[in-house]
Amino acid sequence: MTSGLKGARTGRGWSQDRLVYEIRRFAEQRLLDVASAASLKTYVSEWENGRRSITARYASILRPLLGVTDQELRGVADVEELQADGYADLLSRIDAAGTLSESLVPSFLAQTELLRTMDRQMGAAGLVDQMAGHLASMEEALTFAVLPGARKPIAAALAGASTLAAWQALDAGAVDRAWRRYEVAKKAAQDADSPLYMAHAMGEQAYVLAEAGRPRLAVELVREAQRTHPGRQSLRLRAWLAATEAELCAAAGEEAEARAALDRATSLLPDDGELRDADMLSIFLNADHLARWRGNVLLTLGDTSAMEELYTSLNGADTSFVRANSGLYCDLAQAHLARGELEEARSHLQQARLLANRTGSVRYRRRVELLTGRL
Structure with missing residues (x-):
């Protein structure tokens, strides 16, 4: 618990007093009842040193306030729930998943688009619970989808949403969560047989390496992304990957390579007046x-x-x-x-x-x- 709440608080550069202030402000804006400032200061100290458990009510305030999941807030590892419902339950889930590509996938995509818009304009911190639930629904659906025709559209939806969630986690300073989300996105892209989603996830994941102090490894990863079935990548995605390589090369001190990648991005970018990639809605360029x-x-x-x-x-x-x-x-x-x-x-x-x-x-x-x- 200490590493969870304290790590999230210090990651934002907040003192315990600042956290108390933010909790009370968050509650006032939403007409929620919380303890006095003096009591909250005691709570925060006890939450961080393990003498008091964070209740569900305060966890529901702290998660969006700090941009963390419940597991990250409490400093515990994810625990996989055991299912012992037998064959009848398994077959029920499989049967339900078989129809998802025609019914729920459009809803999954619409929810991802809404979360993307909210993230772009308001930031990721307040979207942690919504994004976690959204991904869990898609991962559950993919787990029980059997045939490729049912799996591919679900996997493509999951790849796009997981990449978005990973970028949100990176922005919130949750590096481990970001890395794991990118791994989920890449596995989903494989299931979807989508070089576009695979290359995009690899390109963004390279930023995690760069910020962790491995800029040259980051450059190699984004170059590998560009070699991932380039003939099946859209021009706007290829331009995006080239621009990403330029930024990472600059950070690695590779000036000539950075300038060459910038020139390549300029030449690849379609002159069509569009902002987004029609085949890759995650790409704005x-x-x-x-x-x-x-x-x-x-x-x-x-x-x-x-x-x-x-x-x-x-x-x-x-x-x-x-x-x-x-x-x-x-x-x-x-x-x-x-x-x-x-x-x-x-x-x-x-x-x-x-x-x-x-x-x-x-x-x-x-x-x-x-x-x-x-x-």
Whole structure:
């Protein structure tokens, strides 16, 4: 229990007093009854040192507040429930799963799209319970689907949702959960016989390696993703993977390779005026998005032209991409810091902080704090 709640709290850079404040604010906004600030301070201390169990009522507040699952909150491993219902129960589940591809799969896809939209605009922290339940339903369906015709559409839906859940976990600082979600996504992509979902999951998983301090291994993974049946990948996905390689190469100090990958992304991106990939709805990429990516890569490489690319991206930024815009403002702050323009850096950093707090992004909060320390 200590590692669960305390780890989630410190991962956000919150003191126990700050957690108490956030609990009370969360409760007030939703008209929930909670203990006084003084009592809550005692509760938090006792929850973290194992002298008091977290009740279901407070767990339902802490999970969305901290962006963690119930197991992560309590610091316990997942326990697989034993089923002893016999053959009748097994056959009932198999029969039900056989009809899912025609009935529930469209509902699964619609729910994933709703969660994706909410995540993009509001952040992932408050979606932990919904996403966990959503994935559990699809994993259950896939477990009992027998024939390929029934399994493939369920597996494709699970691959897309698991990749989204993994990115949400990474943004919340839950690295182990992120890695496991990507592994689920890759296995589901195999079941779905979908190189698109496989390559996308591998490309995003590379970011986990990069942030864990293995940038060159991350580069190798995203390159392997690009070799995963490239003839069956859409152009927009291939452009996305190339841009990902450019960012990871820059982080690994491979300047020539980063620039080459950027050029490849530019040449691959379809000039069709579209934002999303029709075959891969998880991919959002147009010229404005790629300009932001190019600015980030050039900034990492120390190229002075990064500033122009970043402001071009800012001028065309879609305000609904709240978390991505937090990263853009971080890039602008860093670019101005490199030029000694402290007032401009502070201004952009303030915007980055506001958006990171709005979405509950642990990744961008950490970056904001690092940049703040340089002012």
